[in-house]
Amino acid sequence: MRTEELRYMGNGTMSLLREKILDVASDLFQTRGINSTGVDTIVAVAGTTKMTLYKYFRSKEDLILEVLHKGHADFSTWLNQKLNKNTKKPSERLQKLFDFIEEWVTAPDFRGMAFLKASAEFPNEENPVHRLSAEHSKQFKQFLTELAVDAGAKDADSLALQLSILIEGAIQAEQMKRGSGAVKYAKKAAKILIENALEK
Amino acid sequence: MRTEELRYMGNGTMSLLREKILDVASDLFQTRGINSTGVDTIVAVAGTTKMTLYKYFRSKEDLILEVLHKGHADFSTWLNQKLNKNTKKPSERLQKLFDFIEEWVTAPDFRGMAFLKASAEFPNEENPVHRLSAEHSKQFKQFLTELAVDAGAKDADSLALQLSILIEGAIQAEQMKRGSGAVKYAKKAAKILIENALEK
DNA sequence: TTACGTATATACTAATCTGTATATAAAAAT
DNA sequence: ATTTTTATATACAGATTAGTATATACGTAA
Numbered sequence: 001m002r003t004e005e006l007r008y009m010g011n012g013t014m015s016l017l018r019e020k021i022l023d024v025a026s027d028l029f030q031t032r033g034i035n036s037t038g039v040d041t042i043v044a045v046a047g048t049t050k051m052t053l054y055k056y057f058r059s060k061e062d063l064i065l066e067v068l069h070k071g072h073a074d075f076s077t078w079l080n081q082k083l084n085k086n087t088k089k090p091s092e093r094l095q096k097l098f099d100f101i102e103e104w105v106t107a108p109d110f111r112g113m114a115f116l117k118a119s120a121e122f123p124n125e126e127n128p129v130h131r132l133s134a135e136h137s138k139q140f141k142q143f144l145t146e147l148a149v150d151a152g153a154k155d156a157d158s159l160a161l162q163l164s165i166l167i168e169g170a171i172q173a174e175q176m177k178r179g180s181g182a183v184k185y186a187k188k189a190a191k192i193l194i195e196n197a198l199e200k
Numbered sequence: 201m202r203t204e205e206l207r208y209m210g211n212g213t214m215s216l217l218r219e220k221i222l223d224v225a226s227d228l229f230q231t232r233g234i235n236s237t238g239v240d241t242i243v244a245v246a247g248t249t250k251m252t253l254y255k256y257f258r259s260k261e262d263l264i265l266e267v268l269h270k271g272h273a274d275f276s277t278w279l280n281q282k283l284n285k286n287t288k289k290p291s292e293r294l295q296k297l298f299d300f301i302e303e304w305v306t307a308p309d310f311r312g313m314a315f316l317k318a319s320a321e322f323p324n325e326e327n328p329v330h331r332l333s334a335e336h337s338k339q340f341k342q343f344l345t346e347l348a349v350d351a352g353a354k355d356a357d358s359l360a361l362q363l364s365i366l367i368e369g370a371i372q373a374e375q376m377k378r379g380s381g382a383v384k385y386a387k388k389a390a391k392i393l394i395e396n397a398l399e400k
Numbered sequence: 401t402t403a404c405g406t407a408t409a410t411a412c413t414a415a416t417c418t419g420t421a422t423a424t425a426a427a428a429a430t
Numbered sequence: 431a432t433t434t435t436t437a438t439a440t441a442c443a444g445a446t447t448a449g450t451a452t453a454t455a456c457g458t459a460a
Binding site for chain 4: 239251
């Protein structure tokens, strides 16, 4: 029973305090920046102490990595559910994707795309935070490639990369200036590119 | 003679040490991040002392703002010269633009787009560094709009915003992983969008 | 020489940073 | 009832941060 619980928590699940720290850190990292947010601030806002934080996370870098991981997992889950529930035809899913991205970006609690900001704060490609960010970006590209293949695109890799550029560019624009409406224009551009790639 | 020289240096020109500090800071900010780079490191690499740095810049924030300003001015000047020397027809300039962006990005001393990284490190829209970054992004968009108007695009604003999303997205991708070739794909996408917008 | 402007060297303040040590309170499990 | 676990409170170490104070050296211009 004891060992089971330990294993359980080691997996990253369970423990309300641990979840609270992750949520608070995620919010502070996004709104104030990662390097500008100290662990003292995190524990103060989370209503706990440093001892507890360092019981759940070996270091601040570990905490950053877990925040990134959770953010990416949550986003992926949300997006997949949206796609699976609302669209059946593979040819429509690429288009619909941009509707959901827009919904995500225009939500009042949108704080930006975590791995985009993180990679900018840790520019060195050897840095673990940068590497994880690049990995997330790569996974998102692969996800788009699958959608493009299923839709029957001529050059799925090419289309997927173009769409990822559009999406990350639009989100970057929205991080720079909230309410920019960039996703709306990215959607228009995507429509043209998708139609172009689906012509036989 | 004295007052003239003071005014001259106040304008930001002259003084080799000042230039050296700006160059070193620019490089360190891009390669290590802004918040991760202390003024002690900057003066050590530049081969001077803090007293000198604070004689030319009131604060680190002032230095950051000047680095951003110089980076944007240098890029704008370079791009304008390239466009003016190599392309005469307004209808071809939008296409050519992507060739120059690719040339800029694939150069061995490319370190990223300063205002993209800066806005990520200072996410708060009230922050002076973020505001200047947003201003540079806005100016770049306006520059694209002028090119789109001259080219005779149907909806110049829309096309300009789409192209800015493509460019900033591709540069973001290249910052994430050097040699990604993102600009090449952005160029293909741009060609389609431009042709689409130039149809009568 | 004298005076002045530029830059260096060095030491300092005061705050902040990550991470740890220690002692204790509270609660849950045996 | 007693052990074990979980979390708190607090203080600390050691490094680093931005920015300043002071004294000095160097070159140039009067």
